[in-house]
Amino acid sequence: MMDYLQNLDAAVFHFLNGSLQNRVFDILMPFITDLNKHTSVLVIVGILLLLLFVKGGTNGKFAVVVLVFGILFSDQLNSSVAKFILARPRPCHVLQHVHLLVNCGSGYSFPSSHAVNNFCGAVILSFFFSRAAVWLYTFAAVVSFSRVYVGAHYPADVLGGAVIGICCGLIMIVLFLWIEQILRRFTDRERTPVIRKGY
Numbered sequence: 085m086m087d088y089l090q091n092l093d094a095a096v097f098h099f100l101n102g103s104l105q106n107r108v109f110d111i112l113m114p115f116i117t118d119l120n121k122h123t124s125v126l127v128i129v130g131i132l133l134l135l136l137f138v139k140g141g142t143n144g145k146f147a148v149v150v151l152v153f154g155i156l157f158s159d160q161l162n163s164s165v166a167k168f169i170l171a172r173p174r175p176c177h178v179l180q181h182v183h184l185l186v187n188c189g190s191g192y193s194f195p196s197s198h199a200v201n202n203f204c205g206a207v208i209l210s211f212f213f214s215r216a217a218v219w220l221y222t223f224a225a226v227v228s229f230s231r232v233y234v235g236a237h238y239p240a241d242v243l244g245g246a247v248i249g250i251c252c253g254l255i256m257i258v259l260f261l262w263i264e265q266i267l268r269r270f271t272d273r274e275r276t277p278v279i280r281k282g283y
Contacts, residue, residue: 093240097175100232100239101183109233114185117198117230147212150260151205158204158252159197166200166248167192176235184235196237199228199245200252207253224249 119125137148176188202224210217228242 089240093238094175094179096239097179097232098181100229101175101235102181104233105183110185113230113233116227117186117234117236119227143212146260147209150212150256151208154204154208154253154256155201157256158200158249161252162195162197162200162245162248163191166195167197170194172238172241174236175238182235183233186234186236189236193237194241195245195248196228196231196241197245198231198237199224199242200249202227203246203249204253204256205249207250208256211253211257 115122133148133151136144138144140147171192172194174188174191174193176182176184203221206217206220206224209220224246228246231237231242232239
């Protein structure tokens with residue numbers, strides 16, 4: 085069964101990585117997959133998050149804080165724990181005829197950290213800004229697809245990463261709601277006047 089799934093994963097990989105090969109994607113997908121390595125992109129994202137925190141009101145502040153802690157949680161969980169459970173080699177290390185467009189990397193393949201972190205972020209930001217949900221999940225899906233197209237991951241790597249990322253995002257939202265509920269109860273108690281009975 086495992087051999088069948090591995091062969092199926094490799095077949096889909098070759099289709100997405102090889103059969104779909106075209107000049108436009110050869111330029112676009114490496115740029116998308118390495119967005120986190122472009123200083124200008126990181127600066128823009130940093131500015132947008134700062135503006136959201138400063139100008140976005142209470143909702144914006146909560147969104148930025150939960151997002152930052154969420155990505156830290158998902159990235160560490162994936163990079164330090166999940167990847168070592170299966171220790172799966174990247175396709176560019178074991179398969180032949182890989183259309184490799186970026187550095188293959190020395191880490192393990194399953195699950196994709198790009199997929200984990202982007203889907204975690206999509207879940208969190210969609211919770212605070214539901215109107216942007218379609219765009220957020222589309223962006224996460226495109227980044228995940230780019231990891232297969234450039235030859236760095238199997239399709240199962242990004243699908244598994246998406247599931248883990250969504251779970252991490254949901255955990256952070258549940259944790260946020262729990263903390264918010266506790267703070268509200270504490271605040272309500274502070275605001276409730278104490279009625280002293282006379283004797």
